[in-house]
Amino acid sequence: MQKGVLDPEIRRSLYAGMVLIRKFEEKLVELAREKARVVGMQILAVGQEAVAAGVVKALQPDDVIVSNHRSHGHLLAKGADPKRLMAEIMTKAAGVNKGKAGTLHLSVPEVNALMTSTVVGAPPPLGVGAAFAQQYQGLPHITAVFYGDGAAAEGSVHEAMNMAALWKLPVLFVCENNAWAGAQCLADHSCVEQIVKRAAAYDMPGESVDGNDAEAVYGLSLKMAEHCRSGKGPALIEALTYRMRGHGEHDHGHYMDRTVLEDWAGRCPVRRLREHLTAGGILSPAQCDAIDAEMTAVVDAAVAFGDESPFPLPEAALEDLWVE
């Protein structure tokens, strides 16, 4: 395991980051029940926080991320302002994208969260483009692309991996395997049980990791990011986690096995890290509680900010298409 994992500050920061994501998305679960508060599908990653927090913690501020429909955690981990993110999810004028992105298409250029696509399988080719620009300009930065086990079946993912490996582009492919693509479980949609095996097809290093263990995700991400940064080309991480809710809040997961869900609930990444930190004396339970309370306050402030912002003017729908 990498030295950085042992750094208490990094562990504290991982915990705080995960708690923020958890509180933020739990708030969205509430808001999604109130139809007027948030519109559209709320596609959440409750229970998958360790992947976002662990991968992004291993990146540098100038590194780029490209995300997918389940993006909130990735963006918060990258440093997006929770207030403007929440306002955007509420499609308000003060949102990070002026209410044009909504929950699904968020982009936060100031933290290098450059593109989010809900077209399944699109982030990898987009990430290849960003990584090409990094290589072309001789920058020491990399691009991390988040995609899911469902997206792994898209042709665009394979085109992107071949091109990235051929040109040795600094792309960190992160397959966040939450075991579900809509209502189809992995066994129903993938010919391989381990998606990481596909790394061999593109002659890139690939390793899987317990996606509910933030420290393990962080450690592997550091190693793989270093590989990408050193000019050796792309790498693949398969983070094994579980979708704890339906595809979106409109989906109650009638097809999901409750006993399996309960089993995964026992592996909650936030609680695990908390237990690990308190057992190791890094944080006391009181300090953890203080972090929890702080993040609750951050999320409450974000919701208040979103509530206070007006909706964008109807006519503003005609703006922002072209660079004039």
Place this chain on the structure above:
Amino acid sequence: MAMLSYGQALKQALDLALSVDQTVFLAGEGIGTSIHLDPNLPTFGLLDKYGSRRIKDTPVSEAAIAGLAVGASAMGLKPVVEIMFFPFMTLACDMLVNHAAKFRYLSGGRSAFPMTVRVKAGVNFGAGCQHSHNLEAWIAHSPGLKLVFPSSPADAKGLLLSAIFDPNPVVFVEEMLLYWMQGEVPEGDVRIPLGKAKVVRPGADCTLVTYGGAVYTALQAAGILDEAGISLEIIDLRTLVPLDKACMLDSVRKTGRLMVLHDATRFCGFGAEIAAIAAQEAFDALKSPIIRIAAPDTPVPVSPPQEAFYKPSPEQVASAARRLIAQGK
């Protein structure tokens, strides 16, 4: 002015853009080393001049090529990528239609995608409908993409330069059978603004709006009609998005008649939009119904007699014009 082929004029634009702006790079299948050894091809010789860092031969991966352009342009580069033939655009369409076209809008105007996609179009080279299928109406129907379709060497160069340096995504259609056609081309960085049509032949009796290689079909038809005493005014749109409505409507108000010509199929073709705009905005000036001359609504056939039958001909245009004049007041 130098005499250059359409292909060489395009190459001059690419060469110039590469030389003045280090953020410009080219990528596509066989754009560096091609199976064809022909100096009239637009990227011929550029690999030797600029090297493999800036001239990227790619895998056969249209989605990744288009994604490369979207992602690299988001980072501030000016990618010029090639999709080999127009029907292969379908493979790149997700990246163009859902990403290049929409991402700036979705970002609330915070991102920009200054990318150019070059694509070869053309009917009548015997390759059949999976290599010949003009899909410009698909592109024009996706808000967020500009669309250029030049007909002459000078326009090809001037418009390609504007496309490359435009801050928006541009689909640039090259009429491949014109690659060898010669014409006078201004030296240096002379750009033709996007969105400006051109009256390529003034006339008094009927307006014909067209673009791309069909401009030459129109010019031949005008010659035939001259002999019949009918004077055709030909407008080459040059840019389909944004559309120069003023040029077209001014002409319709002058002649009182409108025909639209394209090599793409008729139903929901770009000509339908031209006809609708004229009917709505210049109805009072029209002396007779608007006529669309387009390919029949089938795939492009491969057998030479069928392919020749399929592509709109000068005779078809001339006979339509005669009917129109006969109907008019």
